Amino acid sequence: MTSFFTLSRIRMSVQIVMLVFTVYGGALVGHYLSDKVTGALPALSCAYDQQNAGYCVLIPMQHQLHHRVGESIVRAQQFSFDYIIPLGFTMLTFLAFFVVLNKAFCGWICPLGTVQELIYKVGRRLRLPVRRFTQATVGRIRPFKWAVLILLVLVLPLMAGLGYTSYVTGDAYCQVCPSRVVTTLLTANTEQIAVNTADTTAFAFSAARSAIFGFILILAFGMRQPFCRVCPMLALHAVFRRIVPLRLAKKETGEKCGKCKACYQACPMDIHEVAFEFGSKAFHADCTMCGRCVEFCPDDGMLALKLGPIPLFTASAAYMKARAKIDKPDGTLPKKKPAPNPSPAE
Amino acid sequence: MLGELNMKSIIKMACMAFVLSTSVAQAQHAGHGGAPKGAVAPAWTAYPMVMSGGGFSRSGAKFQAFNMHAMDATSYASFDGQTAEDLNKATLPLTVDENGAVAVKSGAKGGYYVLRVTGHGPGGEVATATTLKYFSNPGPAPRDLLNIARPGFEIMPAVLPREHAHYRENETWPFQVRMDGKPVAGLPVVLETSNGTKSEYVTKANGSVDVTFPGDFKDIPKDQWRHGRPPASKFVVAVRDGGLLATYNDSYNLDAYDDKNLWAGVGFAVLGMVAAVPLVRRRKTDKKGA
Numbered sequence: 060m061t062s063f064f065t066l067s068r069i070r071m072s073v074q075i076v077m078l079v080f081t082v083y084g085g086a087l088v089g090h091y092l093s094d095k096v097t098g099a100l101p102a103l104s105c106a107y108d109q110q111n112a113g114y115c116v117l118i119p120m121q122h123q124l125h126h127r128v129g130e131s132i133v134r135a136q137q138f139s140f141d142y143i144i145p146l147g148f149t150m151l152t153f154l155a156f157f158v159v160l161n162k163a164f165c166g167w168i169c170p171l172g173t174v175q176e177l178i179y180k181v182g183r184r185l186r187l188p189v190r191r192f193t194q195a196t197v198g199r200i201r202p203f204k205w206a207v208l209i210l211l212v213l214v215l216p217l218m219a220g221l222g223y224t225s226y227v228t229g230d231a232y233c234q235v236c237p238s239r240v241v242t243t244l245l246t247a248n249t250e251q252i253a254v255n256t257a258d259t260t261a262f263a264f265s266a267a268r269s270a271i272f273g274f275i276l277i278l279a280f281g282m283r284q285p286f287c288r289v290c291p292m293l294a295l296h297a298v299f300r301r302i303v304p305l306r307l308a309k310k311e312t313g314e315k316c317g318k319c320k321a322c323y324q325a326c327p328m329d330i331h332e333v334a335f336e337f338g339s340k341a342f343h344a345d346c347t348m349c350g351r352c353v354e355f356c357p358d359d360g361m362l363a364l365k366l367g368p369i370p371l372f373t374a375s376a377a378y379m380k381a382r383a384k385i386d387k388p389d390g391t392l393p394k395k396k397p398a399p400n401p402s403p404a405e
Numbered sequence: 406m407l408g409e410l411n412m413k414s415i416i417k418m419a420c421m422a423f424v425l426s427t428s429v430a431q432a433q434h435a436g437h438g439g440a441p442k443g444a445v446a447p448a449w450t451a452y453p454m455v456m457s458g459g460g461f462s463r464s465g466a467k468f469q470a471f472n473m474h475a476m477d478a479t480s481y482a483s484f485d486g487q488t489a490e491d492l493n494k495a496t497l498p499l500t501v502d503e504n505g506a507v508a509v510k511s512g513a514k515g516g517y518y519v520l521r522v523t524g525h526g527p528g529g530e531v532a533t534a535t536t537l538k539y540f541s542n543p544g545p546a547p548r549d550l551l552n553i554a555r556p557g558f559e560i561m562p563a564v565l566p567r568e569h570a571h572y573r574e575n576e577t578w579p580f581q582v583r584m585d586g587k588p589v590a591g592l593p594v595v596l597e598t599s600n601g602t603k604s605e606y607v608t609k610a611n612g613s614v615d616v617t618f619p620g621d622f623k624d625i626p627k628d629q630w631r632h633g634r635p636p637a638s639k640f641v642v643a644v645r646d647g648g649l650l651a652t653y654n655d656s657y658n659l660d661a662y663d664d665k666n667l668w669a670g671v672g673f674a675v676l677g678m679v680a681a682v683p684l685v686r687r688r689k690t691d692k693k694g695a
Contacts (some may be wrong), residue, residue: 089546089548090546090564090567091543091546091547091548091565091567091568092543092546092567092568093516093543093544093545093546094546098543106569109567109570182685187685187687188685188686188687188688190684190685226632226633227633240674249667249670250661250662250665252667252670252671252674253662253665253666253667253669253670254665254666254667254669254670254673255633255664255665256664256665256666256669257627257630257633257634257664258627258633261633265665265670266669266670266673267673269670269671269672269673269674269677270673270674270676270677270680271677272674272677273673273674273675273676273677273678273679273680273681274677274678274680274681275677275681276674276677276678276681277677277678277681277682277684277685278681278684278685280685281684281685282684282685
C-alpha cells in the first residue's frame, strides 16, 4: 500500500459512495419498498428520505413493536406468533447484512457517520481546536446508547402499541434521529427539520430533533463522531459483534504496547481500551471498525482488521510512518514547514 | 406468606397484571379495524367508485361499489413481468353481491392489489371503477401492475406514493389513460374531491395527465384526528371516451407542511448550534498548548 492509498482514504472513498447510495440510491434501485436493498440495514439510512436505497433496521423494529407486538398484546386473545414473526425476520435480515461487515456498517456505510466525519475534516482545515472526552467522561457517556436503544427503540414503541403513550412514540427514536434531518436536507427536502405543531408530544419530539441536529452539526467541527457515541445502532451492533468473523484483533500480549497511545489518539470514539487492553477486550462495544487505530499503530502486527483468521490489514511501523505524514492520529493536519526566506532583493 | 411466593408465581402474577392492564388501553385502539359505514353513496360525486367498505385486515379487505350497477370485479396482485401470462397469474375474478360489495383477499403475499369493478354508470355508460390497496408485506413493486397492458378502458396512477407516504394537498402526480393498454391522447380528465373541488385536465400525447391535488382541506376538530393527522379526504379522477367511463379513486392527505412550522424548526436547530459553540470554540488553554 503506497502512502496515497491509505486505509483512511480507501474508507473515505467507500463512505462517499455509500453516502450517495444511501441518500440518493432510490434512483438506481427503485422507488418502492420492495425495490430497496433492504428494509433492515445496519446503518442510519432514513426512510423519510424518499430517494434512499435502503431503510435502517430501527424503523421496522419500532413499527413492529408498535403495530404488531404492542397492539396484539392489547387484543390479548388474538396474540400469536404471527405478530412476532415479522420482528424475527427483521432481525434475521439485519444479521444477514451485519455478519458481512460487523460494526464496519458504522465506520464505512452509515450516512450520518460520514457527514460527521466530513464536518470534522472541515474543522481541521479551519484549524479549529480538537475536543476530546476524558476517559472518565467517556465512561459516563457510554451507557446512554443502551438507554436510547432500550427506551426509544424498544420500550416507547411497545408502549405506543399498548396504548399507554402517544402515537408519536411509536417511532420514538426516528422522531429525534438527526439522520432524518441530515439525509432529507441532502435531497433538498426541508419537511423533517420543521417543527410539528399538531400536539404537544409531536412538538417536543420535533423540536428536540431539530435542536439535536444543530448541536451535532456544530459539535462535529471540533469533536469526532459526536452522535455516534449515543447512537442506538452502535448498541445494537455491540450485542452481536462477537459472532461475526470480521473484527478488530489485538495480540494477547505486547511489551511495547500501551506506551505511545497513538491508537487511542487515533480512535474517533475515544476508546482507551484499544491501547490498554489486549486480545478480544480491545475490540470494544463502541468500535466502529474504521481502522484508524491499526493505521497509527507502530507495533508490527499488534493490531489488525481480521476476517476470521485472515488478516485484512495489519499494523506496521513502515505504514504508520508514511501515514503520519498525511494527518496526525487525531486528524489534525501537520504543520506546513516554513518556506525558506528568500534572499533579500538587491 | 412471603416464603410461598416463588419466582414462578411472581412472574405469573406480573403477566396477569400486565394483560389486565392492557384492557385499559384497548379503548385507545378502538376503531383501528375501520368498521363498515354502510352502503350510503357519497354525496360529493356522481362518478362510479369502489371504496373501502371496512373489515380491513392484513389478509383481506372489503370494498363497496358506488354510483354504478356493478356486475363484475377483478383483483390484480402485484407481480414482476410484462407478459399476458404474468398478468393472468396475478388476475383473480371476484364476486360482486347485489349491493355492490366485494371482498379482496391478499393471501400470504401481501403487497399491492388493484381492484377493478365493471358495470354500468349512472348514465348507462360502460363503467370501470378502479382503486388500489396496499397490504402490509411489500411483495413485488407495483410498476408492472400499474403499467401493463390490460384489456378495457382505464385510468391508473403512473406511479404511487411510496409505502407509508401519501398523496398530499398541493402535490402533482401523474396518471395514465389507456384503451386496451394503448395510451389515449386529448381526453378530458375530471378530478373531484370530497372537499368539494372540481378541476379538469387533458391527457397528453402519451396518454398521461398530471393531476394536482387541491389545498382544500377544511378545519377538522382535533378530536376527530387519528395518529396526529385528520382523516384523509377522498378523490376520484374520471375520464370519458364515447360511451365508456373509467375512474380511479383513492385518498389524499393534508399538505406536507400543514401543522408544521419550518422557521420554528430552523430556530431550534440554531438553538442547538448555539449550545454547541462553547464546546468547539478556541480557548486560552488551546493557545498555550499550541
